[in-house]
Amino acid sequence: MSMSIRRSKAAAMAATLLAVLTGCASAEVATPSSPSESSGTETVVEETVAKINFGYITDFNGTSLLAIAKELGIWEKYNIDANYFTFTNGPLQIQAMGTGDLDFGYIGPGAFWLPATGAAKFISVNTVGNADRVIVRADSGITSMEQLRGKEVAYPAGTSGEQILTLALEAAGMTLDDIVPVIMDPSTLVAAFSAGQIEAAGIWYPNVEVIKQAVEIVELAGNADFEDKVAFPNAFVASNQIVEADPDVVSRVQAALKEANDYRYNNMDATIELVAKQLGLDVEVVTKDASNAKYLSTAELEAITSDGTVIKWLDALNTSFVAAGRFEAIPDASTTFLIDSYLAATVR
Numbered sequence: 488m489s490m491s492i493r494r495s496k497a498a499a500m501a502a503t504l505l506a507v508l509t510g511c512a513s514a515e516v517a518t519p520s521s522p523s524e525s526s527g528t529e530t531v532v533e534e535t536v537a538k539i540n541f542g543y544i545t546d547f548n549g550t551s552l553l554a555i556a557k558e559l560g561i562w563e564k565y566n567i568d569a570n571y572f573t574f575t576n577g578p579l580q581i582q583a584m585g586t587g588d589l590d591f592g593y594i595g596p597g598a599f600w601l602p603a604t605g606a607a608k609f610i611s612v613n614t615v616g617n618a619d620r621v622i623v624r625a626d627s628g629i630t631s632m633e634q635l636r637g638k639e640v641a642y643p644a645g646t647s648g649e650q651i652l653t654l655a656l657e658a659a660g661m662t663l664d665d666i667v668p669v670i671m672d673p674s675t676l677v678a679a680f681s682a683g684q685i686e687a688a689g690i691w692y693p694n695v696e697v698i699k700q701a702v703e704i705v706e707l708a709g710n711a712d713f714e715d716k717v718a719f720p721n722a723f724v725a726s727n728q729i730v731e732a733d734p735d736v737v738s739r740v741q742a743a744l745k746e747a748n749d750y751r752y753n754n755m756d757a758t759i760e761l762v763a764k765q766l767g768l769d770v771e772v773v774t775k776d777a778s779n780a781k782y783l784s785t786a787e788l789e790a791i792t793s794d795g796t797v798i799k800w801l802d803a804l805n806t807s808f809v810a811a812g813r814f815e816a817i818p819d820a821s822t823t824f825l826i827d828s829y830l831a832a833t834v835r
Contacts, residue, residue, distance in 0.1 A: 537736040538568045539729075542580040542592035545573050545766055546693055547759075547776040548614050548721050549593040554761040555747040564746075564835060565739040575673045578645040581606050584726035591726070591740060595619075595691070596719045597647030599804050600813040602823045607724040609824040610737060611744050612788055612797055616719045617710045618692040618779035619651035625703035627686040632659035632707055635687055641669040641676050642689035647719070648673075652689030653811045654717075655708035663811075693776040717803040721780075725825070734828065741825075741832035745785045749834075752784045785834075792826055 543549040553571060556562050562569045572589065574580050577598025583589035584607050594601075595616065602609055621640075623629040629638070632655050642648040656662055669685060677694050679685045681701035690698075698704060710719045723744060725737050751758045755777070763773045783791070791797050801820035809817055 534566050536566045536568055537733065537739065539570070539590040539736065539740070540572060540588065541569050542572050542574050542583060542589050544576065544593060544595070546618070546691075547762055547773055548595075548616060548618070548780055550762050550765055551751050551758050551777075552613065552723075552744055552747040553593075554765040555750050555758060556743055557765070558761050559747075559750065561743050561746050565743045567736070567739055567743060576643050576646045577601070581724070584724075584728070587726075587728060589726060590729045592724050593721065594724055595647040595721045596804060597650035598645055599722070599801065600645070600808040602724055603801070603805050603808065603818045603820070604814060605727075605823070607726055608730050609722050609801075610725045610741050611723045611829055612783075612792065613721045613723060613748075614780040614782050616647070616691075616721050616780050618695075618776075619647045619689070619710050619719065620691065620695050620706050621652050621655045621689050621708040622680075622687070622695060622698070622704045622706055624680070624683070624686045625705050629687065629707075630705065632656060632661065635707075636661065636665050637667065638687055639667040639669050639685060640687040640689065641671045641679065641685045643673050643676065644670045646673075647691055648676075648689035650689075650807070650811075651691075651708060651710065654713050654807065655689075657810065658708075658712070692779045693772065696772070696775055717807060718800045720797070720800055730825065737825065738828055738832045741829050742834050745788075745832060746834045748783075748788065749785045752782055755782070789830060792824075792829055797824065797826075 541553060543553055553569075556569070557571075572583075574583075574592070577592070577594030578601060580589055580592035580594060581598065581601040584592065591610070592607075593613065597619075601607060621632070623635075629635065635656075640652065642652050653663065656665065671679065673690065673694055676685070676688055676690055677697050680688055680698050683702070695704075695706075725740070730737055759770060759773045759777055762768075762777075763770045766773070798820045801824065802817065805817045805820060808814060
């Protein structure tokens with residue numbers, strides 16, 4: 488059954504924004520920290536408790552470090568009071584940052600074009616993903632990207648679903664102009680695909696896994712098809728407001744994420760259980776989702792941040808965004824990532 492869903496990006500974002508987000512975050516309350524000695528005199532240095540709003544997507548990549556930080560008391564260790572809010576994609580989080588309702592968030596590579604335009608700042612790489620796919624219904628008879636010409640193809644705008652679709656079309660000598668774009672938020676896309684209302688989509692795991700439970704599919708393209716040209720990192724970002732007003736809070740958040748990251752790296756099974764608990768999912772489902780990424784230790788993340796690897800990744804992604812029409816000139820990636828702050832953030 489054909490559909491004619493033509494939602495504008497702005498309308499889709501506005502309709503999905505969480506109404507529960509209220510007021511500005513990053514309020515701070517003074518609390519004593521460990522005593523230190525200066526010139527033989529013991530003094531107590533006070534560190535404020537930072538109240539922050541943190542957004543995330545309910546997949547393993549987006550949830551795991553936040554689940555660890557919450558359950559293991561890591562936030563408290565860095566005098567941070569973190570409130571969590573779920574989102575369906577990265578662009579909605581960036582929009583919430585622009586209105587002052589969100590301080591930090593997690594985004595996939597498809598949304599990296601927004602920090603590239605100055606809408607937010609990268610504060611840390613999370614993992615290197617392999618979760619994005621272009622899929623079709625097996626009963627559609629479609630077996631190649633070329634056969635999507637003139638077909639309706641659904642995807643969430645400004646996300647890695649659009650990114651993988653754009654890359655796959657480009658590899659087939661096509662662009663979005665050669666298909667009929669159908670803009671859908673992820674949950675609507677999953678329901679429509681499962682119900683047979685659409686037959687092709689650009690989307691990511693675990694949404695793909697949910698669709699597989701309802702209908703047989705064929706995967707036409709995925710991240711692995713393009714890893715020789717571009718990496719697909721996902722990352723944590725901060726609002727411009729908190730970066731300017733509270734750089735110390737940003738540093739503390741980076742340190743907390745570093746600590747949580749090493750716990751995940753060394754305790755994957757326990758992390759999967761924590762994520763399953765936070766999301767109310769079966770461990771088996773989360774385990775499958777967790778398999779769609781490459782995980783690095785904090786030492787490895789620091790090394791690729793320091794040696795310029797991450798900047799090369801961002802440059803490659805920005806080049807693809809230019810090709811996709813997101814912006815005309817490739818921005819300076821080094822200005823969008825708080826590299827010095829990340830490298831200086833110290834785990835306690």
